[in-house]
Amino acid sequence: MNLVTIGTKDGAFVPSISPEALGKREAILDTVALFGRVTDAESLAIATNHTRGIKELIKLAEESREAAKKPFWDAGKAIDAAAKEFVAELLAELSRIDLEIRDFRTKEAQRIAQEQARIREEQERIAREQARIEREAREKREADEREIARQKVAAELTERQALEAAQREQDAAKRAEMERQAEAARAAALAETERLQREAAEREAEEKRVAAAIASARESQIVHASAPTELKGQRVGKEIKFEVTDAAKLYRSHPDFFKLVEQRSAIKTAIGSGRITIPTCPAGLKMWEEVVVKDTTRRTPTGLTLEA
Numbered sequence: 001m002n003l004v005t006i007g008t009k010d011g012a013f014v015p016s017i018s019p020e021a022l023g024k025r026e027a028i029l030d031t032v033a034l035f036g037r038v039t040d041a042e043s044l045a046i047a048t049n050h051t052r053g054i055k056e057l058i059k060l061a062e063e064s065r066e067a068a069k070k071p072f073w074d075a076g077k078a079i080d081a082a083a084k085e086f087v088a089e090l091l092a093e094l095s096r097i098d099l100e101i102r103d104f105r106t107k108e109a110q111r112i113a114q115e116q117a118r119i120r121e122e123q124e125r126i127a128r129e130q131a132r133i134e135r136e137a138r139e140k141r142e143a144d145e146r147e148i149a150r151q152k153v154a155a156e157l158t159e160r161q162a163l164e165a166a167q168r169e170q171d172a173a174k175r176a177e178m179e180r181q182a183e184a185a186r187a188a189a190l191a192e193t194e195r196l197q198r199e200a201a202e203r204e205a206e207e208k209r210v211a212a213a214i215a216s217a218r219e220s221q222i223v224h225a226s227a228p229t230e231l232k233g234q235r236v237g238k239e240i241k242f243e244v245t246d247a248a249k250l251y252r253s254h255p256d257f258f259k260l261v262e263q264r265s266a267i268k269t270a271i272g273s274g275r276i277t278i279p280t281c282p283a284g285l286k287m288w289e290e291v292v293v294k295d296t297t298r299r300t301p302t303g304l305t306l307e308a
Contacts, residue, residue, distance in 0.1 A: 003017060003018055003021040003060055003061050003063075003064030003065075004016070004017060004018075004061075004064040004065055004067075004068040005018060005068070006068055006072075013072070015068065021057075021060075021061070021064075024057060025057060028050075028053050028054060028057060031050065031053075032050045032054070035047060035050060182248055185247070185248050185251065186247070186248045188247075189244070189246075189247025189248055189251070189262075190247070192247065192262060193244050193245075193247055193262075196244065196262065196264070197243075200243075238289060238290075238291060238292070239289075239290065239292045240271050240278065240287060240288070240289050240290075241287070241288050241289065241290045242267060242271065242285060242286060242287045242288070243285075243286040243287075243288075244262050244284065244285055244286070245284060245285065245286045246283065246284035246285075247262060247284060248284065249282075249283040249284030250262070250282060250283065250284025250285045251284070252284075253282045253283060253284065254270070254276075254282055254285075257270070257285075267285070271287070
């Protein structure tokens with residue numbers, strides 16, 4: 001039984017199954033559909049018989065398939081061989097050209113890679129050079145700033161030193177002038193002190209001479225230095241005496257005591273008003289207390305002596 005037949009339709013080969021084969025397949029399917037399970041030897045024999053029929057139909061289908069396909073298979077192999085022979089030289093040239101293309105592309109890829117590597121290296125070199133230039137410029141700028149700052153500090157130091165030197169010179173000149181003036185004042189004060197001391201000694205001698213004259217004129221009255229007796233026309237009292245020991249110091253604390261020299265009247269006024277006392281005696285002035293006899297008589301224009 002020929003199971004598979006080959007026909008044509010619209011210029012194409014169309015395989016088809018014969019009606020006899022289809023009928024046999026349906027009969028087998030209908031028969032085995034009624035079979036259930038294998039439960040004993042009889043049902044086993046039935047099942048074995050069904051499988052045998054199915055296998056025989058399958059084998060027949062396979063043999064029919066191979067028989068129907070064989071002419072086409074042989075024709076296909078012939079077609080394949082003819083086509084292979086036809087394209088053999090073409091394939092060889094294609095392989096050769098493809099190899100050339102691959103070689104060129106490989107070399108071109110290597111060249112591009114090398115060029116890209118060179119470009120990267122150049123870019124990195126440029127970046128390094130730019131970084132070096134920027135670093136050197138920054139370092140130079142910082143060095144210039146430090147130098148400017150150093151020069152500024154040096155200029156300020158020089159200016160300050162010059163000012164200090166000028167100030168020292170001025171101070172030295174002022175001190176020298178002050179010392180000169182002080183020395184001149186001390187010399188003047190010393191000279192004036194000596195002059196005043198001489199005058200005081202002369203006045204003291206004169207006072208002693210007057211006292212001696214009064215004592216000789218009034219023989220009944222004696223003046224004692226420790227406890228003087230008040231005579232007629234006299235009054236006994238205490239008077240604070242003073243002596244200028246350092247005119248410069250006294251002048252600095254009480255310039256009103258001097259008119260370039262000591263002003264004894266001003267000093268006496270200050271003592272009399274209590275503005276200065278022995279405990280508060282200013283520097284440059286020596287003060288002490290003495291017992292003095294004052295003449296309280298006065299003479300009239302006619303030469304009479306009157307008591308105060």
